[in-house]
Amino acid sequence: MISPRLISLVAAIAATSPSFAERSYINDKKAPENRHDLEVIQKHLTQVLPKARKATVCIDLGEGSGSGVVISKDGLILTAAHVTGGVGKEFTVVFEDGRKVTAESLGLNSETDAAMARILDDGTYPFVPYDRNSSTRLGDWVFSLGHSGGFDKDRGSVVRIGRLVRMSDTTIQSDCNLIGGDSGGPLFDLEGRLIGIHSRVGNRLPENMHVPMNEFLENWDAMSKSEFLGEGPFAKKPEKGKGFLGLLAEKHDKAGLKVKKVGRESPAEEAGIKIGDVLLKMDGVELERRDDFKDLMKEKAPDDRVVFEMLRNGKVETLTLRLGNRDD
Structure with a gap:
């Protein structure tokens, strides 16, 4: 005999788990044949679209924009590399x-165009299964x-409906009409489940x-750990030694390096480093010599993010900044 406690537990799990209807018959038809078929598609869409x-x-x-979709209440985002x-x-997420909130990109796969990001601001966010x-x-x-052409509050995200016309392990193709700004946005099935992320917007609207x-699931752990995967065309691997700070410092009499010059509009200036500051540590490593x-x-x-421990007006402060590009 099944215990009442076990029955209650099963009921509680069922109540909190997402439930999806069985695969709709409309998917197996070559084309809608009557008004009822069209109404079935419409019903699915109106139920899950909000x-x-x-x-x-x-x-x-x-300098541009794309799209993405939140898949967890704490703000994990899937988008394109x-x-x-x-x-x-x-970057800013709208x-x-x-x-508007601030987010940071995590790992990516440069060969398949998959990428993750996470919202940095504390909060609970709307998400999809x-x-x-x-x-x-x-x-x-x-x-x-997707936010076609950029964010427009009055219009909102743009919805397009279509069908899957080609499938492979690393790419699926739909005939949904996409344009610039949709890249990184979500593709859903009729039950409202995320099934893909927009990658390449074709020259012809229905070829995307x-x-x-x-592809995300297979590389989930690596991307969650902010790893750069692959040598593909969708993202360029950062080149070590190209990080730019924009300051000149000399050995201080006591300890650390004393800032002698700060470049205009440099990452150092934008972060608030001033002439006379003494840099004691960089990423936890003591700075004894230039x-x-x-x-x-x-x-x-x-x-790259860099953390400095520095001495200013006799007080030790911590400052975090991002490096620029030496070639800019």
Whole structure:
């Protein structure tokens, strides 16, 4: 006999677990045959669209924008590698209602165009479930979301409906109409599960490629740890030694390096480093000689985060900044 306690536990799990309808018959038809078929598609879309739109975000990069989607309440984002452009980069995320938060790119796969990011601001965020079992099939009805051409609060994210027309292990193709700004946005099945991320927007509107969820799942741990995977075309691996700080420092009488000059509009100036500051440590390593500083900088790439412990007006302070690009 099943105990009442076990029954209650099963009921509690069922109540908190996402439930999805069985695969709709409409996916197996070559085309809708009547009004009822169209109404079935419409019903699926109207049921899941509000939640999907709340979790679809615009990724504002300053000089351009892309899209992404939140998949956990603590702000984990999936997007495209060519949108984030690298590991450890900060950018602004804009939600459907106009709310802005700061996010940081995590790992990516430069060969398949998959990337992760995480919202840095504390909070709970709207999110969508994702397909963990590769349950979609060729010909399935899908819908895409994205902030086409950039964020527009009055318009919101743009929805396009279509079907899967080609599938492989690392790429799926739909005939949803996408344009610039949609890159990195989500592709959903009719049950509202995330099945892919927009990658390559085709020259013709209905020809667009997406990164399937299985590609994210296979590289989940590595991307979560901010690893740069592959040698592909979608992101350029940071080059060590190209990190730029923009200051001149000399050995201090007592300890550390005393700042003698700060370049205009340099990362050092933007972070607030001033002439007269004494740099004691960089990333926890004591700076006793100028060569110590040079050796550390040889290992740094553009956009790397650097933490300085420095002495200012007799007080020890900690300052964190991001390096620029020596070639800029």
